[in-house]
Amino acid sequence: MTTASKRNSVAKKIGERDFDASETHSAVSYYRMAYWSWGVSKKEMHNGNCLLYKVSGRLHKGWVAVTLSWKDLYDVHLIDRHGEITETVSDIFVDHLNEIMDNLIETPLTPKK
Secondary structure, three states: OOHHHHHHHHHHHHOOEOOOHHHHHHHHOOOHHHHHHOOOOEEEEEOOOEEEEEEEOOOOEEEEEEEEOOOOOEEEEEEOOOOOEEEEEEEEOHHHHHHHHHHHHOOOOOOOO
């Protein structure tokens, strides 16, 4: 299985409900400096329920999937270059998406010792 088909399979598995990609992308990219520091090179919508970003951040290089749960809260999944989910943060309010994603991709909340 190729990396792209594996990523598509993961996207199909984790997506719960359809959402407006442009509205969600606006929330994700609200703080432009943080968004561009992630090194976003691709943005893809899969099946109407999984928004994927290819990133090259300091903490994570690979794909980040954003999905909307049935609770009307977002989930963020880190996907490595092999198409495997390495970390998931659930139940995120829309106004916290950019901050949570930045903490996972580029700038940790607390410095690692």
